[in-house]
Amino acid sequence: MNKKCLILSIVLVFSSLQAHARPLGKEALLFENIPKVVTASRQVVTVLESPATATIITRQDIVHSGYNSVTQLLRYVAGVDFFKTTGAGFNIGMRGVNGLHANNVLILVDGRPIYSPVRNTNQCALIPEVPDDIERIEVIRGPGSVLYGSNAFSGVINIITRSPEAINGIQITGSAGTFSDELYSLTAGKRFGNWSYKLVSAWTQKNSTADHDKQIKGLWKMSGELNYEKMPGNNYNLSFGFAKGKLLVVPARPVTPFDQDGFDGFLRSRMNWDDLKLDLWWRHFDNSGDAMPSSKLHWRFDHIDMLLQNQYILGDHTVIGGIEGRVCSLGATTYDKWHNQFIGSVFGEDHWKLTHRLDVFTGLRMDYQTEAHAALSPRLSIVYSLLHNQSIRFTASQAFKYPSYLQNYIDMNVPGFEHQGNQGLDPERLSSMELAYQMVNPSRLSLSASIFYNYYDNIIDLDYTAKNQGVYITYENLYDIYQYGGEIGFQYRYSLNLLLRGNYSYVWKQKKDGITFGPVPTNQINGEFRYDFDLGLWVDMRIHWQDHSDYSIGLLAPLSWETYGSPGDFQDITPLPGEWQELSGFTLADLSMGFISPDRKWNIAAAVHNLFHSTHQETPDGNDAGTTFTARLSLMF
Amino acid sequence: MATLHVVLPRPVMAACPQDDVMILLSSDFWPYVTAADSLEQELKTRCPAIHIRRLYLDQLKTVTQKAERRQTAPSLVFPIGTEAVVAAQKRFPAIPIVFSMVLDPSPSLLAGQNIYGVVLDIPCQEIWKQLKSIAPHVSRPGILYTDDSWGTARNMANILRENGINPVLIKIDSSEQIQHGIEDILRLSDALIAIPDTNIYNKIVAPRIIFEAIRHRKPFVGLSKNFTESGALLSVDSDYEDIGIQAADMGLDILSGNVPASRIQFPRKFSTSLNLHTARLIGLVPGSETIKAFNIVAY
Numbered sequence: 001m002n003k004k005c006l007i008l009s010i011v012l013v014f015s016s017l018q019a020h021a022r023p024l025g026k027e028a029l030l031f032e033n034i035p036k037v038v039t040a041s042r043q044v045v046t047v048l049e050s051p052a053t054a055t056i057i058t059r060q061d062i063v064h065s066g067y068n069s070v071t072q073l074l075r076y077v078a079g080v081d082f083f084k085t086t087g088a089g090f091n092i093g094m095r096g097v098n099g100l101h102a103n104n105v106l107i108l109v110d111g112r113p114i115y116s117p118v119r120n121t122n123q124c125a126l127i128p129e130v131p132d133d134i135e136r137i138e139v140i141r142g143p144g145s146v147l148y149g150s151n152a153f154s155g156v157i158n159i160i161t162r163s164p165e166a167i168n169g170i171q172i173t174g175s176a177g178t179f180s181d182e183l184y185s186l187t188a189g190k191r192f193g194n195w196s197y198k199l200v201s202a203w204t205q206k207n208s209t210a211d212h213d214k215q216i217k218g219l220w221k222m223s224g225e226l227n228y229e230k231m232p233g234n235n236y237n238l239s240f241g242f243a244k245g246k247l248l249v250v251p252a253r254p255v256t257p258f259d260q261d262g263f264d265g266f267l268r269s270r271m272n273w274d275d276l277k278l279d280l281w282w283r284h285f286d287n288s289g290d291a292m293p294s295s296k297l298h299w300r301f302d303h304i305d306m307l308l309q310n311q312y313i314l315g316d317h318t319v320i321g322g323i324e325g326r327v328c329s330l331g332a333t334t335y336d337k338w339h340n341q342f343i344g345s346v347f348g349e350d351h352w353k354l355t356h357r358l359d360v361f362t363g364l365r366m367d368y369q370t371e372a373h374a375a376l377s378p379r380l381s382i383v384y385s386l387l388h389n390q391s392i393r394f395t396a397s398q399a400f401k402y403p404s405y406l407q408n409y410i411d412m413n414v415p416g417f418e419h420q421g422n423q424g425l426d427p428e429r430l431s432s433m434e435l436a437y438q439m440v441n442p443s444r445l446s447l448s449a450s451i452f453y454n455y456y457d458n459i460i461d462l463d464y465t466a467k468n469q470g471v472y473i474t475y476e477n478l479y480d481i482y483q484y485g486g487e488i489g490f491q492y493r494y495s496l497n498l499l500l501r502g503n504y505s506y507v508w509k510q511k512k513d514g515i516t517f518g519p520v521p522t523n524q525i526n527g528e529f530r531y532d533f534d535l536g537l538w539v540d541m542r543i544h545w546q547d548h549s550d551y552s553i554g555l556l557a558p559l560s561w562e563t564y565g566s567p568g569d570f571q572d573i574t575p576l577p578g579e580w581q582e583l584s585g586f587t588l589a590d591l592s593m594g595f596i597s598p599d600r601k602w603n604i605a606a607a608v609h610n611l612f613h614s615t616h617q618e619t620p621d622g623n624d625a626g627t628t629f630t631a632r633l634s635l636m637f
Numbered sequence: 638m639a640t641l642h643v644v645l646p647r648p649v650m651a652a653c654p655q656d657d658v659m660i661l662l663s664s665d666f667w668p669y670v671t672a673a674d675s676l677e678q679e680l681k682t683r684c685p686a687i688h689i690r691r692l693y694l695d696q697l698k699t700v701t702q703k704a705e706r707r708q709t710a711p712s713l714v715f716p717i718g719t720e721a722v723v724a725a726q727k728r729f730p731a732i733p734i735v736f737s738m739v740l741d742p743s744p745s746l747l748a749g750q751n752i753y754g755v756v757l758d759i760p761c762q763e764i765w766k767q768l769k770s771i772a773p774h775v776s777r778p779g780i781l782y783t784d785d786s787w788g789t790a791r792n793m794a795n796i797l798r799e800n801g802i803n804p805v806l807i808k809i810d811s812s813e814q815i816q817h818g819i820e821d822i823l824r825l826s827d828a829l830i831a832i833p834d835t836n837i838y839n840k841i842v843a844p845r846i847i848f849e850a851i852r853h854r855k856p857f858v859g860l861s862k863n864f865t866e867s868g869a870l871l872s873v874d875s876d877y878e879d880i881g882i883q884a885a886d887m888g889l890d891i892l893s894g895n896v897p898a899s900r901i902q903f904p905r906k907f908s909t910s911l912n913l914h915t916a917r918l919i920g921l922v923p924g925s926e927t928i929k930a931f932n933i934v935a936y
Contacts, residue, residue, distance in 0.1 A: 026719065026740040026741050026833045026835060027668070027718060027719065027738060027739065027740040027757055028835075029740065029833055029835060029838055029839070029860050029861070030668075030740060030757065030860055030861035030863070030874070031666060031667075031668050031861070031863070274913065275914075313914050313917065313918055315918075316852070353848065353852075389841050535695055535696075536695065
């Protein structure tokens with residue numbers, strides 16, 4: 001064997017490393033999965049073949065982070081725009097498009113979209129932010145509408161929960177930190193022959209106020225599943241989940257966080273017969289609150305979703321095809337409007353292995369919505385393998401986002417302030433091109449680089465005019481903008497114990513006055529240093545830097561609800577142009593450390609966020625982000 | 638699942654050893670833990686008086702130093718995984734070692750007279766039997782090997798020849814030859830059987846082999862279910878739980894003063910996974926009775 005073969009074998013041994021695992025012998029050949037990713041194509045493909053840029057946050061990353069909220073890990077992913085809106089609230093965008101309502105990214109939990117059709121915002125309360133229940137998070141940058149439809153605009157985040165077999169017992173976790181950050185959870189899962197079950201129950205409270213003084217009431221989350229596997233690939237799964245308590249209805253906004261008492265739950269049935277999948281779920285959302293200055297809000301929606309998907313293999317082609325449907329009833333008593341909505345979709349994507357080096361993905365999806373009518377989402381992706389572990393890819397695609405219920409139907413009239421929906425809105429569209437390179441060798445050195453060009457058209461925004469000494473606001477398809485940027489990243493395992501990661505993201509965005517976009521920095525750098533000691537101790541340091549961010553919040557920029565006082569104060573408001581504002585750049589560091597007992601029956605972890613107490617603002621309303629501390633103890637039975 | 642050997646629960650032993658034994662795991666990787674759990678359970682069931690210490694490799698240094706001071710070295714060690722076997726050989730050269738969960742152990746690993754164990758390797762006859770059941774037309778299986786796996790390839794070829802089968806063997810000398818080697822073996826043989834070789838069947842090269850095998854419409858027998866899930870036609874896996882029990886059997890025999898029939902044993906229970914997609918792609922139409930005997934993989 002020459003040196004290359006020798007290196008290859010060394011690489012394999014290194015690649016078998018786990019958090020505290022010693023290198024394996026040849027048996028690693030039997031145990032190790034070949035890395036795969038599912039979200040980018042709904043097919044099981046290797047990361048190198050993926051038609052979109054994918055980053056995977058592993059369970060090991062989650063455990064090492066020590067965070068109560070795993071979503072904080074998203075901050076350190078290349079191309080992700082993350083900012084904390086309050087002590088607990090956060091906002092996620094990708095590649096320079098970060099609306100103040102977190103509505104440009106599709107977040108899935110085990111493939112189930114969790115966004116609210118009321119505002120198109122992602123319903124963050126139902127994200128299973130119980131670290132014990134998350135297996136991995138797949139972050140797909142770039143449009144994903146070809147497979148996931150509306151809202152898969154600038155990216156898709158799929159949170160994949162743990163299987164009963166992976167839990168295999170009972171895990172109890174207690175975690176507490178500064179600013180009333182508490183989480184207590186019980187996770188149980190087991191397999192008995194063909195049957196398996198999982199139950200997750202958690203109580204959490206978080207400081208969700210901007211001034212860090214108050215705390216919201218506790219939020220109770222519960223989820224579970226029962227699975228019957230007739231034979232491998234042929235199984236039935238029934239699952240449920242709900243969050244009850246204070247829901248963070250609007251994850252981010254320029255004014256006081258919008259917490260309301262509420263319930264958000266789902267019941268889901270999944271059936272797999274070899275290639276055929278049938279997924280049905282019902283979601284019920286109901287909440288009320290008093291955040292509005294003039295009256296209480298009561299939002300409610302129910303929707304039933306159905307996905308039928310099949311996979312066909314025809315020679316060198318693997319074709320995924322399916323239909324999706326959603327029947328939705330939604331309304332808000334404040335606006336005195338209740339509506340039924342229907343969305344129907346047909347999608348298909350062909351994965352053609354032209355040669356052993358060349359993969360071509362060709363996909364098309366067609367959606368129809370009762371208000372905004374038809375939308376097409378094509379994608380073409382060509383992946384060429386340069387070497388065994390390297391690939392280069394070109395992707396051209398289109399994505400869309402339907403108007404939200406409020407954009408269509410909001411109807412609010414208070415003295416001096418008239419707010420009307422527009423049922424004639426067209427879907428927002430994104431046309432994107434991307435060139436990417438990847439080298440995947442998780443055991444030693446992995447590299448990724450991508451450049452992209454995005455063109456957004458039909459962007460929906462507030463259109464305001466002066467009317468009767470007040471303001472008349474409605475929504476219109478107002479703008480087109482374009483942007484370009486790129487990301488580079490690496491992961492380097494220096495030794496059995498030491499892991500280094502880093503990435504840099506750049507995005508340039510054309511400015512348009514009045515656009516409701518959140519702050520997005522032009523440059524971001526992330527770094528991570530992780531050291532695993534032999535005796536079960538680990539230390540993990542993450543560093544984040546971003547430069548200044550421009551943002552515009554249009555009409556309401558200089559206002560907050562508190563300043564309104566009484567409805568009569570609206571008479572003093574005159575229409576304002578959208579002003580571009582700026583948040584300063586900042587650097588912050590997170591440090592976590594932990595210890596897992598030799599018998600693996602318990603572990604402790606502690607995390608300090610903003611270790612050096614960098615005084616900075618992440619939110620448009622200008623509150624300083626402080627240092628927080630969290631400690632966690634987990635027991636396994 | 639194709640179960641080849643059923644092991645009935647053992648009764649509590651009449652003359653039960655009360656020794657100290659140590660279970661030493663290479664890591665907390667789940668297959669190791671599965672084997673260790675069943676091993677420990679079997680020991681406790683059959684010999685409630687036996688004293689079991691369970692350690693991970695990380696802890697070995699600390700624990701053995703303390704044990705040496707107190708002179709309480711175990712009577713027998715059950716290392717699980719290659720790394721644990723290597724460490725156990727160094728630490729306990731004079732006491733019996735019964736290993737398990739080791740694939741294709743090197744001759745140096747088996748050299749000591751105190752070494753017993755259960756390997757993870759699947760007997761060649763079993764692989765051949767399963768392959769023939771799904772692809773009866775196969776008569777010239779191919780084997781790719783490098784210097785590292787020459788011994789394994791030669792043994793497999795000899796066994797096949799003894800059964801009247803004439804295999805095709807191709808050696809790969811460098812990484813540049815891998816692609817040519819794959820294409821040659823698929824052209825010259827009518828099936829490809831994987832052997833444990835980290836130069837060839839690793840996570841980087843294996844997907845290429847799987848793809849080429851499908852493209853050439855040739856059955857490929859992978860090393861484990863993971864291969865089948867990635868597109869290999871089939872694989873034969875041992876039962877990790879039963880391997881733990883088998884190791885416990887050997888250990889208790891040794892502690893009772895008996896000599897096991899064979900120092901190194903193959904697993905007793907197997908399951909075979911079949912990728913139906915791949916079967917269809919390469920033109921095989923397994924009957925329903927055949928399918929029932931396999932774990933079906935739907936990737």
